Amino acid sequence: MKKTWRGLMTGILGASMLLGSLGSVSAAPAPKDIQGHWAQTQLQDWLNKGYLGGYPDGTVKPNKAITRGEYVALINRLFGFKDTGTISFTDVKKTNWVYSEVAKAVQAGYIGGYENKTFRPANPLTRQEAAVIAAKLLSLNTAAASTTFKDNAQIAAWAKGAVAAAAGKKIINGYPDGTFGPKRSLTRAEAVGIISNSVVFKPSTPGLTPTPTPTPSAKPSPGATPAPTATPVPGGGSGGGGGGVITTPSVSGVTYGHVGSVTADVYLTPSVTGAIYYVVAPYSSSMPNPSASQVKLGKTSAGTQGVNYGTKATSAGSTVSFSVYGLQPNTEYATYIIVTDTAGNMSTVSKLLLKTNTSTPTSITLVEPGHMGTVTADVYVKYGQTGGVSAPVRYVVLPANAANPTAAQIAAGQNSSGAQLAAPWTGWITPAPSPAVRQTLSLTGLTAKTSYKVYFITGSGSVWSPVEILRIQTK
Structure with missing residues (x-):
């Protein structure tokens, strides 16, 4: 019991020395x-504003290595992250x-x-891990494969x-x-500089008024370069050893x-399972x-919810497809x-434009x-405008x-090969719906845990509306 209490107090003391108390800004005496x-x-700016705390002996220990836990605490504070996720790390207890x-x-x-x-x-954070965190925070373009640092081969x-x-944006x-020191432990002073510079590229974040980061001394304090205990998994800054080829x-x-x-209808291929x-x-x-974190939450860069958003499980190298809906014509x-791997590491953001x-x-x-069942599914459909022309919905x-059939094949109840389909694989919504009234199409005869594409079209003769496709998945 004494050992547990002593460990808890050590953690609390470490946190209090790292983080100051956010209050009114006042000039703090300069630590020696x-x-x-x-x-x-x-x-000094961080001390004045309460972003950083000192030690009981009046020091800040700027050259002391910062831990992974301490670093995320600083980022959360300066970037205003307050929402917590579910975590199950074996070495991070709720106490x-x-x-x-971390959550x-x-x-x-x-x-x-x-x-x-x-x-x-409690592990020291390396400088290359800090760079990866910055890239994820700010959705930086990480396509470049090399740097001009003399020790580029060590990155x-x-x-x-x-x-x-x-480095290109002077964040770190x-x-x-001429070296970068990728495996050197990040110091408290370097952490302050990197986070301050990161805020420059996130102007909507309240807090710091950033200032340029001076170049650190080429001679870090002794003990600041411990060997990593494991090779981080894809994405870096996320941890974990393991053999084999590392794939971001x-x-x-x-x-x-x-x-x-x-x-x-969107298609893509992920490099990892996740x-x-x-x-x-x-x-x-x-x-x-x-940012990648905003995409994960279904949000735009303005912090608002997207028109449509979602998630799908993936297998490395397998094609993934999904439908987006709720769009407006001619827009x-x-x-x-x-894409995230099983350890939670995220890729950079890919953008697909369509009209x-x-x-x-x-x-x-x-x-x-x-509603999606095991052998049934409901799909909501609406066409036309209030007071408009009535039309059948096929x-x-x-x-x-399956390959996509043409508008004419859908109108005839056929697949892409021209083979005639029978109920429940094709039909008309009956009774004929009125324009601008939402209808529920109840599909039956489906197979459990199976993906389908449902095609819709309106019109008559040889004049048909654009084809709409919706992917569904039974339970």
């Missing part, structure tokens, strides 16, 4: 160990002060755990893009001797297979891309996509899923991997 330090101005900070960090999406389900909050493959991106600097989460082949007036997240919003060239949209088709007077105006149900 930051006078003349390359980061004195920033450290530990860092538990809520916030995981929910925000900028850090994950190790492959063995640990987080290692892990999973971190090179992030280091190049963060190298040393005077990414998506490829992002395209659409079909676009209607109110729906679109889950894809997507959010759809009207496109504007003046609106920045959302340009952007679909933002990320919906122009509608006809009797076009489908709404297609969205309703539907066809096919396996998710």
